[in-house]
Amino acid sequence: MNLLERAHGALVGLAIGDALGMPAQSMSHASIVKAYGGPIRDFRDAVDDQPIAPSMKAGSVTDDTDQAFILAHKLIDDRGDLDVMAYAQDLLAWEQRMRAKGSLDLLGPSTKAALEKLSQGVSPELTGKYGTTNGGAMRAAPVGIAFAPGEALCAAARQSCIVTHNTTQGIEATTLVAAVVSFGLEGGQLRDNMRKAISLVRGMRRFGNWSAKASVAARVEVLLDYLDSPSGQAACRQDNDFAAFLRDIVGTSVEANESVPAAFAIAYRFADRPFEALCFAASLGGDTDTMAAMAGAMLGAAYGPDAFGEERVQKVEKLNGLDADEVASGLIALRKHGAR
Secondary structure (H helix, E strand, C coil): CCHHHHHHHHHHHHHHHHHHHHHHCCECHHHHHHHHCCCCCCCCCCCCCCCCCCCCCCCCCCHHHHHHHHHHHHHHHCCCCCCHHHHHHHHHHHHHHHHHCCCCCCCCHHHHHHHHHHHCCCCHHHHCCCCCECHHHHCCHHHHHHCCCCHHHHHHHHHHHCCCCCEHHHHHHHHHHHHHHHHHHHCCCHHHHHHHHHHHHHHCCCCCECCCCCCHHHHHHHHHHHHHCHHHHHHCCCHHHHHHHHHHHHCCCCEHHHHHHHHHHHHHHCCCCHHHHHHHHHHCCECHHHHHHHHHHHHHHHHCHHHHCHHHHHHHHHHHCCCHHHHHHHHHHHHHCCCC
16 A cells, blocks of 8 residues: 555544444443444444434544544645644634534533633643643544654644643643554554554653643553453453453543543454454444544554445545545645655
8 A cells, every 4th residue: 555545544544433433422331232232333323312413324423533634634734834723713613613503513621621711812832731631632643644753743743732632641642643643654563553653652752731640651551561461361352351341441531541542452452353443442332433533543544445445435435525535645745745
C-alpha cells in the first residue's frame, strides 16, 4: 500500500469504528446485549431509548468523526500550522449546527467547558486546564497523517488539543493515537508501531497542566506488557475474559487514561482481525464509539480501507458525506512537504 491508501484507511477506519459504536455509546454491556439481541456485529440503527443518539440511522457517525474531519480541513487550510483560535470557532460552529438539527450528539464535557471559557475571553493556554478526557485523542488521526513521526508530530498533536485538553493526560493521549497512525503510514507491524509510539511519547518533554490522574502513556505500556505476559495471556485467553478485564480493571469511560488504553489493548489483541476489533470495542460498554474510532484509525493506517470491507467504506462515506479521499490527499501533501 502507498501513503494515500493508508491515510484513507485511517480516516475510514475511524469513521467505521465510530459508526459501529454509535448505537451502543454510553450504555453498559448488559444493556447493549438486551437492546440489540447480542453484541454489535455490523452497523445497527440505534434504539429509540439510546441515551445520546436515539433512533440514529445505521452507519451514522458521531462527533468523533465530525471533529476529526473539522481538524483535518483546518490543518489543510492552515498548511499544517494550526490556528487554534480559528479551530476552536469551527468546533463551536459545528455544535451550533448540531443543536439546530436537534441532535443530542454534541461536544464532550472537556471540550464544551473549554470552549465556553474561550468565548468568555479566557486565554487558550488556560481553557483546557482540566481537560483529561479523550476528546483530543479521538480526533488525532489527521495529525498522524499530516506529520511524520518525530518532534513536529508531537508539537502538532499538542497544538491540536491545547484549547480543550491542555493536560498531561490529554496531550499524551492525543500524541499516542497520532503517533500510531503516523508510524502506520510508514509501514511495519501494528504492534511494533504501538511500541514505537509509546517510546516517542514517554521520551518527549512533559507538557500540559498537572492532574492527579494516572499517565495515559504509562498505563498503555503496562497494559500491553501485561497482555504479552504469560499471566496476561492466561487471564485474557477468552474474549469474554478480556472484555471483563477491560471493563473492571482498565475502564471504558471518557477519561483518556481509561478509554485510550482500552482502545490500544483492543487493537493490540485483534491486530490481525481489524473489523472484529471494532465490533468488540462497540460491544464493550461505556464510550464505545470513541474506543472503536481510535482503534479503527490505528488499524486502518496499518491495513488500509480494505480491512473493513468495501461495502462498509462506501456506506459510511456516502451516508455521512465524508470526503475521505480528498482529505487524505490534502493531509498527505502536508506530510510530503514537511508540514511544520
